[in-house]
Every structure is written in structure tokens, then in C-alpha cells.
Amino acid sequence: MTVGNLVRLSGHESADVESDDVLWERSRGGDAGAFAALFARHGKTIYNYCFRRIGDWSAAEDLMSIVFLEAWRRRAKRLPPDKVLPWLYGIATNVVRNRRRSERRYRAALARVPAAMPEPAFDDDAAARIDDEHRVREALEALAALRPREQDVFVLCVWTGLSYEEAAFALDVPVGTVRSRLSRARRALGEPDAVSGHEHRERPTVQEGFEG
Numbered sequence: 001m002t003v004g005n006l007v008r009l010s011g012h013e014s015a016d017v018e019s020d021d022v023l024w025e026r027s028r029g030g031d032a033g034a035f036a037a038l039f040a041r042h043g044k045t046i047y048n049y050c051f052r053r054i055g056d057w058s059a060a061e062d063l064m065s066i067v068f069l070e071a072w073r074r075r076a077k078r079l080p081p082d083k084v085l086p087w088l089y090g091i092a093t094n095v096v097r098n099r100r101r102s103e104r105r106y107r108a109a110l111a112r113v114p115a116a117m118p119e120p121a122f123d124d125d126a127a128a129r130i131d132d133e134h135r136v137r138e139a140l141e142a143l144a145a146l147r148p149r150e151q152d153v154f155v156l157c158v159w160t161g162l163s164y165e166e167a168a169f170a171l172d173v174p175v176g177t178v179r180s181r182l183s184r185a186r187r188a189l190g191e192p193d194a195v196s197g198h199e200h201r202e203r204p205t206v207q208e209g210f211e212g
Helices: 012-015 020-028 030-054 057-073 084-097 098-105 110-114 126-143 148-159 164-169 173-190
Strands: none
Touching: 020 030, 020 084, 030 057, 030 084, 030 126, 030 148, 030 173, 057 084, 084 098, 084 148, 084 164, 126 148, 148 164, 164 173
């Protein structure tokens, strides 16, 4: 897909040779550099996910920071193989769901993010960002017909492209629950068109979903 306005995170390119699992194990031991590498690798994805849930780029940037701060706070957690990104999606889902409370809780704590954390750089394309916000908010209006937990499953599985298993892990629910919620969401929505984040300006169909 064509890449448009996206978060550019650099400074940890050498960490690309290490898997998420290895970086997370190093993070669990207090290695801020390893955690910063995970942020560099997945910050854009989580940022775009937050935007797709609220339709506001500025607020999404704050929520992305909160997600990674919460992940650092919970760095002692052991994760199954290949589940670092689904776990981050789970944190992001909870942060978005409780964003007003979360923003108040974490705003002062953001200054305590590890010093090695790279700063995200955003393209200054105001017109495109406004257009993105308008289109995402239109889609969110359609999703408002769903129960919140059905919205979570729909966005994770359809817009973000997680598997049923990954979504179940992110939301801490059985796989069968993910399947049933997604089925109800699809019936209620009639497969509406989704909209992209920074990566793609066209409207992909629901079946196509998004790249993270």
C-alpha cells in the first residue's frame, strides 16, 4: 500500500534483527533500550489504531504514549510467543475505552517514560489530517450502532486484521466470544466500508481491512 502521513520512528534500526519476544524479555529485565526498540517498531501501528478508534490525531498521539507507558509499567508480565503486538492492542483498547480517566491518570506520568524512548515525528499535512479525521468519524458513527465490546472485536479483526486468536488474547476473552461478537457486528453493520489511518487514503472494503 502507498504510505502517506505516518509516524516515523528511528534510532533503533539495528534492533530489527531481534524478535519482539527477545526485545520484550530484555524489557522485562529493565532494558529501556529494548523497550524503546519495541516502541520504534510498533508505535505507528498503535498510534493509527488509537486514531481509528477516536478520529482525532492529536488525542491519538497522547493515547499512544499512554499505551506504551502502561506497557512499561507492566513490563514484568510474561507473554506467550508472538503476542507482544496483540497485547499492546489490548492495552490500547482499554486505554481508548477509558480515555478520559486514563488521560488524567497518566498525563503527569508521561514524563517518566524511559529516557531512551524515541520521539515520534509527524508529517505536517494539516489538510490531509483533517480529511482523515472526517472520514474516520463517519465510520465511527456507523460503529456506534454496535455494543462497545462488539466494536472492539470488529476493529481488531476487520480494520486491524488480527486473527481470532490474537484478538481473543488482546481482549482476554475466549476465541468463541470473539467469533460470536464479530458475527453479530457484521450482521448489524452489513459490512460497511472501513477507512484507513495514515497509511492509505483510499477507502478499502471491510473485507480488505487495514495494514497496521
